[in-house]
Amino acid sequence: xxxxAVIILVLIVALLMAACARSEEMIEVTFDGKECxxxxxxxxxxxxxxxxYKNLSNMELDLWAGRFLDGHTAQEYFDLQSExxxxxxxxxxxxEPRQEGTGGDASDGGEVFILHMDDEGEYILALGSYGPLSxxxxxxxxxxxxxPSE
Numbered sequence: 001x002x003x004x005a006v007i008i009l010v011l012i013v014a015l016l017m018a019a020c021a022r023s024e025e026m027i028e029v030t031f032d033g034k035e036c037x038x039x040x041x042x043x044x045x046x047x048x049x050x051x052x053y054k055n056l057s058n059m060e061l062d063l064w065a066g067r068f069l070d071g072h073t074a075q076e077y078f079d080l081q082s083e084x085x086x087x088x089x090x091x092x093x094x095x096e097p098r099q100e101g102t103g104g105d106a107s108d109g110g111e112v113f114i115l116h117m118d119d120e121g122e123y124i125l126a127l128g129s130y131g132p133l134s135x136x137x138x139x140x141x142x143x144x145x146x147x148p149s150e
Contacts, residue, residue, distance in 0.1 A: 046145070
């Protein structure tokens with residue numbers, strides 16, 4: 001019984017720590033069939049961030065995220081696409097943060113995702129599919145800055 005109480009206490013502390021690292025409001029990613037928009041904070045602190053993805057179209061698209069390396073920018077990334085929806089391979093200077101889907105229905109109230117944005121830098125969210133190939137970049141891009149030390 002004592003062991004169970006310790007486990008529960010550790011879980012509560014871990015949840016509280018995770019909640020402190022996240023932004024106070026959930027960031028919404030909405031796709032209407034023509035464009036993908038991000039609503040909410042665009043400057044975030046490092047750590048776990050909550051996103052809700054609402055797909056209002058009839059397309060099946062997954063939420064993708066990337067962080068730019070070596071001084072590359074979102075504009076360089078956007079310039080790789082000649083028109084919205086056109087698929088292109090992720091460049092070598094974009095790395096994906098760890099992502100967890102936590103359920104929900106993206107066509108109704110939205111599907112909640114946790115992105116582990118542990119490194120400072122400029123991030124992009126996109127919606128994509130491998131069948132048929134498509135890619136929709138979401139605007140605006142996100143800037144992640146170091147969380148202040150306590």
